[in-house]
Amino acid sequence: MYDVTFIGTGADPDNPDVSGYAMAYHHANAYDRLENCELVACADIIPENASAFANAFGIDEAETFQDYEEMLAEVDPDIVSVCVPPALHAEIVIDCARHGVPAIHCEKPMDLTWGGARRMTDTCWRRGVQLTFNHQRRFKPSWVRAREIVTSGSIGEIERVELTPPNVFDWGTHAFDYAGYVTGDRPADWVIGQIDYRDEQYWFGAHNENQAQAQWVYDNGVVGLISTGIGGSVIPAFMRIVGTDGTVDIEPEGDENGDVRWRTSEGSWKHESIEEDDWTEPIDSGIEHIVECLENGHEPELSAKNALNSTEIIFGIWESSRRRGRVDFPLEIDDNPLEAMVAAGDLPVTQKET
Numbered sequence: 001m002y003d004v005t006f007i008g009t010g011a012d013p014d015n016p017d018v019s020g021y022a023m024a025y026h027h028a029n030a031y032d033r034l035e036n037c038e039l040v041a042c043a044d045i046i047p048e049n050a051s052a053f054a055n056a057f058g059i060d061e062a063e064t065f066q067d068y069e070e071m072l073a074e075v076d077p078d079i080v081s082v083c084v085p086p087a088l089h090a091e092i093v094i095d096c097a098r099h100g101v102p103a104i105h106c107e108k109p110m111d112l113t114w115g116g117a118r119r120m121t122d123t124c125w126r127r128g129v130q131l132t133f134n135h136q137r138r139f140k141p142s143w144v145r146a147r148e149i150v151t152s153g154s155i156g157e158i159e160r161v162e163l164t165p166p167n168v169f170d171w172g173t174h175a176f177d178y179a180g181y182v183t184g185d186r187p188a189d190w191v192i193g194q195i196d197y198r199d200e201q202y203w204f205g206a207h208n209e210n211q212a213q214a215q216w217v218y219d220n221g222v223v224g225l226i227s228t229g230i231g232g233s234v235i236p237a238f239m240r241i242v243g244t245d246g247t248v249d250i251e252p253e254g255d256e257n258g259d260v261r262w263r264t265s266e267g268s269w270k271h272e273s274i275e276e277d278d279w280t281e282p283i284d285s286g287i288e289h290i291v292e293c294l295e296n297g298h299e300p301e302l303s304a305k306n307a308l309n310s311t312e313i314i315f316g317i318w319e320s321s322r323r324r325g326r327v328d329f330p331l332e333i334d335d336n337p338l339e340a341m342v343a344a345g346d347l348p349v350t351q352k353e354t
């Protein structure tokens, strides 16, 4: 039986917005379905949040903590889900790893800085800790189906992925992660990009550009293109996968969530509507997968290694904008170029009135 604990419970999962989704509730529902997991404790700097969460999942009030280090010391968990804002991900994951927690499932994006993302990955790798990220779209049924079409060879050899999320960081991390999944989970060689940031877009405590354009190349030669914000209408789908003999569109324009269409260069579009329950279903599947991997020692699809490949492209795009040129990998910076440019007054961003 695995003892599971949570850091950052959130307040209210029924009222999600970009300042709080209470993701820990969705993680907890997923572990709760598994026979080999027991929800034993939670920590939140706001005691009422921890108490409400404990109450919702039958955790003893005595096992609620304000200080997560105290929780780690007292409970000695097997699995910790980290569901705090991105600025705290690396620090908390590293503390959990140093404590000796065998498996840590952290919310996306990896961290607010590229240095943090690298350090959390290195620390867990050196200590043999299974570190995973909640890039749950690898388990979204329609996206899984799109990957099946690609890997079956129906559109020939994959040549290019085209992505249109609202931004490269908060939402983009899911799109880049899936692009990695469909293209073979390879690192990129370089990226070139430009951004526009004029209206403050502060999601989960992090700046996100209003618009970006970028190109990168994976080390297997597959090309990536991304347009965010108002540029996202460049393709009539959320994501397009282009092969030597055809195209797959994920969530084509005008179609329902869960739809995929594809065609070979000779044929007409074939539409497939994939049945999907609610948006949290892939979180359940992802958590089931990481618990299985903890048991059998296999590398999880949601591994830090895979997440690091896509995170390098994200910070690389912002770094390319800062440097006004192509960025060759490995990315040798420590900070978050967008946050740094905002702090230095290099971008004309207007703060949102609160």
Ligand SMILES: NC(=O)c1ccc[n+]([C@@H]2O[C@H](COP(=O)([O-])OP(=O)(O)OC[C@H]3O[C@@H](n4cnc5c(N)ncnc54)[C@H](O)[C@@H]3O)[C@@H](O)[C@H]2O)c1
Pocket (backbone or CB within 6 Å): 007, 008, 009, 010, 011, 012, 019, 020, 021, 022, 023, 024, 043, 044, 045, 046, 049, 066, 068, 083, 084, 085, 086, 088, 107, 108, 109, 134, 135, 136, 170, 204
């Ligand atoms: N995978 C997805 O689809 C998805 C969707 C929404 C949000 N997220 C991500 O989930 C993460 C958490 O976002 P959320 O919306 O659940 O946030 P939230 O605000 O709902 O919950 C975060 C909780 O962390 C607590 N907290 C802050 N600092 C802490 C500390 N030092 N120790 C303990 N608790 C602390 C806060 O009090 C709060 O209760 C973010 O990284 C966000 O990007 C992922």
